[in-house]
Amino acid sequence: MSISRRTFLGGGLAAAAVAMTGCSSGPKNTAAANRAVALPTYTKYAGVTPDLPGDGVVLDAFLKYPAKPIRAITEVPGDGQPITFLTNIPGAIPPAADRNQFWQALNDRLGSELQISMASNDEYKDKFATRIAGGDLPDILNIPVDTAQIPGLVKAKCLDLTEHLSGDAIKKYPFLASIPTDFWKGCVFNGAIYGVPVPRGMSRTSLALYREDLLAAKGIKNPAPKSFQEFFDLATELTAAKQNKWAWTRVPLSTIRQMLGVPNVWKQEGGKFSSSYEHEANQEALEAARKMVAAGVINPDAFNDKASARKQWFNGGTAAFDYDSFVAWNQYYADNIAGDSFAVNALDVPGFDGGEGSPWMGGALNNVTAFSKDSKHSADTLLKIANWMAAPFGTEEYLFRKYGVAGRHYTLQGTDPVPSKTGVIETGIGLQYISDSPLALYWAGKPDVPRKQHAAQQKVAKRPVRDASYGLYSDTQSKKQAQLAKTMTDLESQIVQGKKPVADWARGVADWKSAGGDKIRTELEQALADTAGK
Incomplete structure (x- = not known):
């Protein structure tokens, strides 16, 4: 059955998903089947100590960036072949890879060329619908949490990641394991784990x-x-x-x-x-x-x-x-x-x-990141990419991912990276929607910002x-x-x-x-x- 864009946007993915699900085997999306899934074991990364610790509700706060960021991942996560990704971005469309030195440096670090198809926040749902309706899925897919009938979509089109992520299996991907367990509930459909969470929760509390x-x-x-x-x-x-x-x-x-x-x-x-x-x-x-x-x-x-x-x-x-x-x-x-x-x-x-x-409390997830069944990459490779993207605040990977290359994309003020205009423009390619660590409270060069944020969260944290x-x-x-x-x-x-x-x-x-x-x-x-x- 073909799925038109009109059907999708009109809420008709319901019927389309039913049709797709009918072509797939495996458990149905029942509450009992989903609750029976062993969620990933949470292991908080202990390599960086916050200045103002969180408590599971209040987020960790840092008054400055660590002077010697830890290089936490030594293995190149990619497999040498291009990896495609579809996402929204909150800012202006950045320069393409051939004119974007941050993107080029990212590809070198990943060991695979990351080919990103992006749209603004306002236009993304239309673009997402068009790609789904046309059967043109990238390797990595940013699925909005309010997408109609996600269970049918992921069952028909996306990889079942349960064996890689359930329970202690996630320890192979330590920065995905440092995403608290509760965030993974929103990635379970059809009695299986079908995605990686992009966590928000307290950071999205308004x-x-x-x-x-x-x-x-x-x-x-x-x-x-x-x-x-x-x-x-x-x-x-x-x-x-x-x-x-x-x-x-x-x-x-x-x-x-x-x-x-x-x-x-x-x-x-x-x-x-x-x-x-x-x-x-x-x-x-x-x-x-x-x-x-x-x-x-x-x-x-x-x-x-x-x-x-x-x-x-x-x-x-x-x-x-x-x-x-x-x-x-x-x-x-x-x-x-x-x-x-x-x-x-x-x-x-x-x-x-x-x-x-x-x-x-703010919504738990920004989006669910899923991987196409038709991807030529292994689930392990795609999860390694997601794991790299989830390296937390204080690591060298986080510093690069958020701020880019020193001298071009930021300058150091003490140990704090202060973004340049070029840095803001070139780094805005949507990497945070592949995966991300829980937000750390921090603003470069202004320790009063995380102090105030931490204090504000402490006021509301118990209720x-x-x-x-x-x-x-x-x-x-x-x-x-x-x-x-x-x-x-x-x-x-x-x-x-x-x-x-x-x-x-x-x-x-x-x-x-x-x-x-x-x-x-x-x-x-x-x-x-x-x-x-x-």
Whole structure:
């Protein structure tokens, strides 16, 4: 059966995947079969000691790069033949390999030419769909976690890696083994391990980030609102619309929901699942968000412009607050146009009426990296490439992978690599989406950045709320979640702008339930029941 791009993009990969799965042998994608898989044994790399250690939730922090980075891998991972890779990249398309000295040096280190087909974040899903529909798979494939019916796709098209990665077998690839076990749950389908995780979790946890320098200029140091009202008052103080300055880049509805204890996507209690949409506090959260919009503390273009515009407002000082992650925190420094005074920090999440709020843990994975069944390379070679890409902070491999070649791509400030403009452009080829180590908190030449990040994580570390559906598969969620979420997000936007009444939320939730939400719940509850005691 051929799969058209139109079918894929319309959510019709469901039918296509069923057809592909029918041509394959092996276990079905049942919760019991997946839970029975022995996940890789976690062995944290002990070769580098952090300045501020993490604890499994809080990430390790480094105040400077080690003076003598360890060369952790002596064997060339490639097999001498070209290896193809399909990925998104977050920045501009970099120079091609024949004009990119970083890419050329990478190929020498890998012992194989890495041929990368890349697209921007906004365009990647279309490109991914086209390649899948055409049966034109690269050796290494970056699969977005929200791809419809991943189990059928990987079963038909990708290598089963279980024998190479399950349990202690992963010790052959020590830097893949240093990815904590929980991240591997998102790579198990059809009773087998079909991919390598690109971990996020705490690094993707989002908080109210603020321009510490802008607040300090107004005499505000160490802001710590203890309720929504204080949060609102702070936003009011930082807004000067006549000067084109607003407190927020967008409506901080997620933060308000966390103040009110709304679940992170799905909550599970006693085997029963409930969605964040259904929580009773949503109407109060929407009322509070409407209050902020009506007060004019949100940039008025927030409902029209993309995330890239919001980042420009934050960096340019048009807005003092943005809701974003620890990964974005670093990116703000990379994009800084305000000079040496530029400083970012984060607010803790207070309870709506006092006490503590319930911050949401970030999504576990950025993507799943899988290998094509049709690849002419052995699974061992492709896993060695992934292992090389996962060498952690403090190693020489990490230094090269993230910063390039000294003198061209960065200069040393003490022991810290400070990227050049050429370095930023040439290194942006998407290697982090083959595999990556868990994020280390660090910014070259600015030890205050990891200190602040570490302190912010310590504040929320004992109470992060996780999505209870992680590691469980719902076929309906796989097929319908994107459209269902868009419908609810559009309704939120209309309500907070005052274009629809808050009372419409209840009707929206009822429609969400009948359009697939209830079926997703039933499937998640069954998946959980199927794994009970396993």
